[in-house]
Amino acid sequence: WHQHPVRSNQGLIHFLQPANVVRAYAHQRSNEALSHFVEQVLRTVHADAFGGWWEINLRLLQERTKLSRQRLLRGLNFLMDQQLVEWRGPEDGIRLELLQARSQRLVIDDSAIRKAKRRADTRIQSMRRYARSVSCRRQFLLGYFGEKHAGSCGQCDICLGRHAPVVMTTADEPTMREILENIDAGLPQAHWFFESATSPSRVEVLKSWLIQEGYVAATGLSTDSFTLTEKAHVLMEQWEPRMK
DSSP states (O other): OEEEOOOTTEEEEEESSOHHHHHHHHHHTTOHHHHHHHHHHHHHSOGGGGTSOEEEEHHHHHHHHTOOHHHHHHHHHHHHHTTSEEEEOTTSSOEEEOSSOOOSSOOOOHHHHHHHHHHHHHHHHHHHHHHHOOSOHHHHHHHHTTOOOOSOOSOSTTTTTOSOOOOOOGGGHHHHHHHHHHHHTTOOGGGOOOSSOOOHHHHHHHHHHHHHTTSEEEOTTOSSOEEEOHHHHHHHHHSOOOOO
């Protein structure tokens, strides 16, 4: 916004009724002084004062009505009491002008809110995958930002062996099989389905281990879609078929 300086001769006026209604009201009272006053006010103000607040020059209005400042203010207050106008004098507080248009109604785009929520959830999940990842940090970050990566960086905590190693057990085999089956079905990670009751954090650890060991590779530049390597296909052939 912009703050206007206070000017002793500058006020604000807003007509609540059309000009013809204001004129008719003055004539019906059979008061020549009131009719003259109303006519001069209507000739002095801008037409936009009938649609909203508009500045009015009190000194100019005094000259045209031939009234003192006290009688002029009394006349404006009378019109306001009759609910014909609203007006504010120069002493009525700070005057601000909005520099951007304000809509009449707050528009809420439900689809935009849902999209924003999905984007926020995706970012949170990506942060969690990065924190729980047991594969090269540089590869993960480059893939997240859509850049190609040639291999492990050899400098991060994972590559330097400073990260706690993943301990695989036979209890992890069902989840690993489900990960590979989801990837083999062409599903992105957001649509993976698990029959086993495995926590999301453990799924992320197992997925990272499969990438690190060369069973799974990211598809292109995506951090959500993957493909199986030949090594994974050999492993899946060694597993016994599931009971239907």
